[in-house]
Amino acid sequence: MTNVQGRFDFNIMADWIRPGEKVLDLGCGDGSLLRYLKDEKGVRGYGVDNDPDNVLACIKNGVNVVQINLEAGLSGFEDGFFDHVVMSLSLQTVRHTEQMLAEMLRVGREAVVSFPNFGHRSHREAIAGGRMPVSKILPYQWYNTPNVRFFTMADFEALCAERDIVIRERLAFDGEQVVTEEPNLNASIAAYRLGRGG
Amino acid sequence: MHETTNSVGLAQPQRAHFDTPLTLTGGAVLSSFDLVYETYGELNASRSNAVLVCHALSGNHHVAGWHADNPMNIGWWDNLVGPGKPLDTRKFFVVGVNNLGGCYGSTGPVTINPATGKPWGADFPVIVVEDCVASQARLADHLGIESWAAVIGGSLGGMQAMQWTLAYPERIRHALVIAAASKLTAQNIAFNEVARQAILTDPDFHGGHYFEHGVVPARGLRLARMLGHITYLSDDQMAEKFGRKLRREALQFNYDVDFEIESYLRYQGDKFAGFFDANTYLIATKALDYFDPAGSYGGDLPAALARAKAKFLVVSFSTDWRFAPERSREIVYGLVHNSLDASYAEIESSAGHDSFLLDDPHYHAVLRAYFEGIRL
Numbered sequence: 001m002t003n004v005q006g007r008f009d010f011n012i013m014a015d016w017i018r019p020g021e022k023v024l025d026l027g028c029g030d031g032s033l034l035r036y037l038k039d040e041k042g043v044r045g046y047g048v049d050n051d052p053d054n055v056l057a058c059i060k061n062g063v064n065v066v067q068i069n070l071e072a073g074l075s076g077f078e079d080g081f082f083d084h085v086v087m088s089l090s091l092q093t094v095r096h097t098e099q100m101l102a103e104m105l106r107v108g109r110e111a112v113v114s115f116p117n118f119g120h121r122s123h124r125e126a127i128a129g130g131r132m133p134v135s136k137i138l139p140y141q142w143y144n145t146p147n148v149r150f151f152t153m154a155d156f157e158a159l160c161a162e163r164d165i166v167i168r169e170r171l172a173f174d175g176e177q178v179v180t181e182e183p184n185l186n187a188s189i190a191a192y193r194l195g196r197g198g
Numbered sequence: 199m200h201e202t203t204n205s206v207g208l209a210q211p212q213r214a215h216f217d218t219p220l221t222l223t224g225g226a227v228l229s230s231f232d233l234v235y236e237t238y239g240e241l242n243a244s245r246s247n248a249v250l251v252c253h254a255l256s257g258n259h260h261v262a263g264w265h266a267d268n269p270m271n272i273g274w275w276d277n278l279v280g281p282g283k284p285l286d287t288r289k290f291f292v293v294g295v296n297n298l299g300g301c302y303g304s305t306g307p308v309t310i311n312p313a314t315g316k317p318w319g320a321d322f323p324v325i326v327v328e329d330c331v332a333s334q335a336r337l338a339d340h341l342g343i344e345s346w347a348a349v350i351g352g353s354l355g356g357m358q359a360m361q362w363t364l365a366y367p368e369r370i371r372h373a374l375v376i377a378a379a380s381k382l383t384a385q386n387i388a389f390n391e392v393a394r395q396a397i398l399t400d401p402d403f404h405g406g407h408y409f410e411h412g413v414v415p416a417r418g419l420r421l422a423r424m425l426g427h428i429t430y431l432s433d434d435q436m437a438e439k440f441g442r443k444l445r446r447e448a449l450q451f452n453y454d455v456d457f458e459i460e461s462y463l464r465y466q467g468d469k470f471a472g473f474f475d476a477n478t479y480l481i482a483t484k485a486l487d488y489f490d491p492a493g494s495y496g497g498d499l500p501a502a503l504a505r506a507k508a509k510f511l512v513v514s515f516s517t518d519w520r521f522a523p524e525r526s527r528e529i530v531y532g533l534v535h536n537s538l539d540a541s542y543a544e545i546e547s548s549a550g551h552d553s554f555l556l557d558d559p560h561y562h563a564v565l566r567a568y569f570e571g572i573r574l
Contacts, residue, residue, distance in 0.1 A: 059567040066542045076531040
């Protein structure tokens with residue numbers, strides 16, 4: 001696997017996307033993932049980001065970017081227009097998680113999300129020790145974190161079950177190591193490929 | 199005073215004459231016409247580096263540099279166009295053109311109607327965005343430019359950039375649509391109508407044939423411009439710049455200027471009425487009102503944009519309420535629908551619609567990055 005700008009979760013997500021697909025990348029940052037998907041897979045992609053510096057970085061990177069506030073929704077995008085709607089390590093920064101997932105699965109055939117697993121052993125230990133977790137994947141202090149939702153893999157999967165969201169594939173990692181045993185305890189990052197139920 | 203660093207320097211207005219009749223959208227036919235234009239930089243051997251700059255309501259062909267007879271007359275988008283500037287004239291061959299129907303030398307109400315030997319005045323037909331672009335295509339032919347690397351414009355100019363992608367999809371590779379809309383809202387048309395009424399009801403208007411009476415409808419034009427100015431600025435910016443500051447120490451208790459904002463508007467109105475042509479103003483506001491490429495598609499903008507092949511950069515400004523960000527987003531979603539390459543930047547700015555003419559660092563960084571990414 002080629003490592004894209006040190007973001008190994010990109011590779012997982014890229015593996016789930018087939019050549020020539022239409023992809024929407026929510027919270028696309030500097031557009032590295034889209035650049036990679038465009039170059040390697042001929043993907044027609046659009047990024048969404050509301051940070052002016054990221055928008056500029058995407059334009060420099062030669063990828064399409066649309067500057068909108070994710071919290072304001074994806075109402076401008078049509079039902080089922082995208083093959084995949086991607087959100088890499090950003091779901092925990094969105095306030096309206098439920099609506100976000102519903103919107104991703106409205107405009108996309110499938111959604112691909114990755115997020116830091118708050119259930120990781122080190123995070124549990126921090127909490128048991130009376131402090132909020134600070135780690136490589138959660139590098140912020142409680143008072144300056146951009147994260148607004150704190151959830152574990154188990155929490156996320158419970159929500160999916162409740163909202164009729166089908167988990168088609170799941171990968172869990174600790175650092176760059178794949179975790180298969182007790183992922184909610186041992187994985188610091190989780191990635192999911194999601195579809196609509198029913 | 200003009201800046202000599204990063205300036206295109208002395209700009210030389212040129213004139214192109216076209217003898218093939220041009221049938222206008224409104225049905226009238228111009229048997230011949232002239233366009234006045236300026237160019238900056240060098241057209242490369244493969245003629246692949248040409249960029250057309252389209253102007254807004256009151257603009258003209260003088261985009262950058264200065265004129266020999268008036269070194270103080272700096273081009274209206276000089277902060278954007280020049281060597282080392284975001285639209286870099288070391289890479290691009292930049293063309294500025296005065297719109298057909300304009301009053302800066304291109305055929306329009308102030309030029310001579312060959313049929314009568316007198317200025318066209320009110321007899322000059324309404325020119326819409328489609329007509330401007332059709333005339334610009336003639337200019338492209340004249341300059342040997344088969345396809346533009348880019349067409350850029352703000353406001354009415356942005357509409358022209360969009361129209362280029364629809365009328366000549368093979369002749370434009372990038373469209374930079376700035377502070378524009380695919381159609382005006384009722385509110386926006388309403389402002390234009392008030393401006394027109396100010397001109398049309400000026401006793402010096404004389405049905406548009408004011409030259410024959412040796413006058414110009416300066417009062418109407420002045421009011422039109424004052425109104426326009428209010429709508430081009432934001433409430434915040436006006437509060438910041440003028441607030442309730444008084445011109446003199448105390449209120450006057452009469453109808454002379456009390457507040458600084460009044461003084462500013464009167465000054466801007468007077469200045470504008472001193473040089474701009476009222477008929478051109480009427481035409482340009484109609485061009486804005488009529489533009490609606492989705493109109494013939496039952497209002498379906500994505501369907502109207504299906505013809506386009508260009509890549510797009512769409513830019514709006516947070517406090518622009520005359521051409522609000524929402525209007526730009528509509529364009530972007532229409533482009534995405536057609537799977538066209540498109541990016542959209544919403545620039546945080548306090549300066550309202552006029553922001554597109556300013557050199558906000560982030561705005562210019564976005565334009566610079568986009569132009570740098572254009573492969574020739």
